[in-house]
Amino acid sequence: MFGYVTIYRKGLADADMDRYQAYYCGLCRALGRRYGRTGQLALSYDMAFVSILLTALYDVPTAYTAGRCAPHPIKPRLRADNEFMDYAADMTAALAYYNFMDDWQDDHRRASLAQAQKLEPQLPALRERWPRQMQTMTDALDKLNALESAGSHDLDALCNAFGALLGDVFACRDDIWAPALRAMGQGLGGFIYLMDAYDDLEKDEKKGRFNALRQLADELPPAAYEQRCHELLTQQMGRCAQPFEMLPILKDTPEGKLLYNTIYSGVWSKYALVRKHREGRRHD
Numbered sequence: 694m695f696g697y698v699t700i701y702r703k704g705l706a707d708a709d710m711d712r713y714q715a716y717y718c719g720l721c722r723a724l725g726r727r728y729g730r731t732g733q734l735a736l737s738y739d740m741a742f743v744s745i746l747l748t749a750l751y752d753v754p755t756a757y758t759a760g761r762c763a764p765h766p767i768k769p770r771l772r773a774d775n776e777f778m779d780y781a782a783d784m785t786a787a788l789a790y791y792n793f794m795d796d797w798q799d800d801h802r803r804a805s806l807a808q809a810q811k812l813e814p815q816l817p818a819l820r821e822r823w824p825r826q827m828q829t830m831t832d833a834l835d836k837l838n839a840l841e842s843a844g845s846h847d848l849d850a851l852c853n854a855f856g857a858l859l860g861d862v863f864a865c866r867d868d869i870w871a872p873a874l875r876a877m878g879q880g881l882g883g884f885i886y887l888m889d890a891y892d893d894l895e896k897d898e899k900k901g902r903f904n905a906l907r908q909l910a911d912e913l914p915p916a917a918y919e920q921r922c923h924e925l926l927t928q929q930m931g932r933c934a935q936p937f938e939m940l941p942i943l944k945d946t947p948e949g950k951l952l953y954n955t956i957y958s959g960v961w962s963k964y965a966l967v968r969k970h971r972e973g974r975r976h977d
Contacts, residue, residue, distance in 0.1 A: 919972075
């Protein structure tokens with residue numbers, strides 16, 4: 694379900710791209726250090742965004758080192774390292790476990806089961822380090838599974854269930870910024886859930902899977918459906934952007950540039966590609 698919180702590359706200078714890559718590579722390195730290759734398989738732009746957001750907000754010391762890796766063996770890549778890289782790695786591993794288990798239950802992919810089994814021994818330590826986040830994760834996914842199993846098309850309830858999960862991931866500390874971070878994560882979580890449904894509509898239909906937007910697609914003509922989906926996605930991003938603007942993050946700082954780019958442009962990149970592809974097939 695993740696992979697939609699990306700940057701808009703054309704809107705960034707080379708130096709900004711290097712900074713973004715440093716966080717992405719830093720998260721990959723933290724995942725490898727803490728969870729091995731299985732953790733690195735779960736690397737996502739979404740959790741890199743979380744690490745950038747928390748670093749910018751709390752202004753923690755960040756070390757930058759250059760190094761090579763298997764995907765980039767020639768030119769050294771800059772890597773960021775701070776406490777929020779480790780936090781994002783922990784949240785990535787927890788979410789990856791549930792995602793692998795979901796793949797196993799839905800499609801009986803043995804590879805997904807094997808990866809989940811590799812991460813399962815890490816769950817007790819994760820629950821000890823992050824009890825609130827891990828409990829919310831379990832509760833939110835149980836609620837989401839119940840809604841989907843019942844065939845619910847209550848989009849608010851579905852978005853809120855997944856939003857609650859991401860909201861508590863964003864709110865890494867119980868402090869003055871937690872309410873804004875939680876609200877921001879809730880909105881972005883709702884966007885991700887709807888965007889995943891929008892992206893997978895045809896694939897879910899072919900495989901007989903639940904899709905939150907199926908009823909809407911059946912009831913509305915194509916043009917009206919596309920307009921309504923855009924409205925729903927915009928509403929969720931509005932729920933994300935409003936609390937983000939309350940945080941003391943300056944737009945012209947290196948991290949600020951990346952965050953503003955992602956929230957106001959980047960998240961729409963995949964949407965634009967999916968819509969263009971769908972409309973192109975419709976006109977063939």
